[in-house]
Amino acid sequence: MILSESIEDYLKAIYTLQEKESPVSTSALAARLQVAPASVTQMLKKLDLMKPHLVRYKKHHGVELTPHGEKIAVEVIRHHRLIELFLQQALGMSWDEVDREAERLEHVVSPHLADRMAHVLGNPQFDPHGDPIPQKDGSFPVSDLMCLLKLEAGQSGVVRRVRDADPELLRYVAGLGIVPGSQIHVVDKGPFDGPIHVRLHPANGQEQYALGQTVASQIFVELVAG
């Protein structure tokens, strides 16, 4: 069965939105995919009627993926993240440009090619942004990360994941030296959701940065003593 790019994007969007609210509302999808709510309704009706049942859709009550739909969503995500990592590792592309490229490639890469990439990369568990790469059986590697926002003053962590919503933001934090693997120490936290003052470890010249909420919310760390 061959699915259009658009359908794959809908399934992927439903999958990610499901983590926050399930079932997923029409308007949430419309906002995420940048289309009119009417377009979403049309597509959901279509998906619900497809030969292999991809979603469960009840009028006025949102959608959920069926196991089959979820399988496809996870496969697309797997392709996306493998491609990102591959472009970075094997082709030396930079951290912030791989997402755009992967967005187009994910829909045309065959499962076989994806497996070849995974093999060459040594069946990796995380992509360049630290996002978990689903395995071929659909399972996700587990990791116990904490959002930088949640750290208290005095705590330290190793950066494991930086969400890839905005390439600008990626370039900004990378410019500060914050990439997966770097160790961060929270020096201070402003009150009332104020900025978070962090220092990189090992400190290169005692540089200290004040990160806003938006930036800090995209960074996830593994806690370490220190």
Add this chain to the structure above:
Amino acid sequence: MILSESIEDYLKAIYTLQEKESPVSTSALAARLQVAPASVTQMLKKLDLMKPHLVRYKKHHGVELTPHGEKIAVEVIRHHRLIELFLQQALGMSWDEVDREAERLEHVVSPHLADRMAHVLGNPQFDPHGDPIPQKDGSFPVSDLMCLLKLEAGQSGVVRRVRDADPELLRYVAGLGIVPGSQIHVVDKGPFDGPIHVRLHPANGQEQYALGQTVASQIFVELVAG
């Protein structure tokens, strides 16, 4: 300017057919692209009217690519061949499966990614089938190959190129041990376009094969003494 896959396929087809006859006829294109002649006429009119002038089309007199159209065709071909070689070299995919994969990837790979692949491969000149890979400036590496059909009995050559029109054929000749790099000796040639009897060198058990016209016409060699 973003061109559809279909347009890129038309330009590529015109480019390759131009080597044989120029201007290229509507029916030749229709046959190559497996569409009705009427569809070709429609598309040619559209291409002739496009903002950047891609083709020169005169009713009832065929098409030719403009320099601009040729540039795009060559770029698509460059992508295709780089992808083929990359899939084989870097990902260990087999000789006969890379073409199908490249056919889809060629349209979504960015020029930058193509350059990265070329770099990693050491700016190669020929793809796995021996087809020349256009350089970034559009120039083709030159090589002085001879079609196996043209060899006389007693002559030898090193296989440099096997056209990739048909994966079945590729698998067949690869099964015989005929791949780029292998040395071939023409033992005998049947009269009246009969089969060509060849032996591989170094001969493994004196195996001798009779190749038909169709097969031999797809194989190109570099002459060697012997």
Add this chain to the structure above:
DNA sequence: TTCCAAGTTTAATTCAAGTGAAATCGGAGC
């Protein structure tokens, strides 16, 4: 019970590509 934001329906539109059948062109041969 009312009311309105969220969601759905309707009736289109747009765009890209393709088709069969009928009309037409142009060059080879008389």
Add this chain to the structure above:
DNA sequence: GCTCCGATTTCACTTGAATTAAACTTGGAA
């Protein structure tokens, strides 16, 4: 120059995917 046939173009549609604006329901909070 004329005729004719195959190649080509025109015409009028079809398909298919994706989208929309505007009018309409609906579910559930107050």
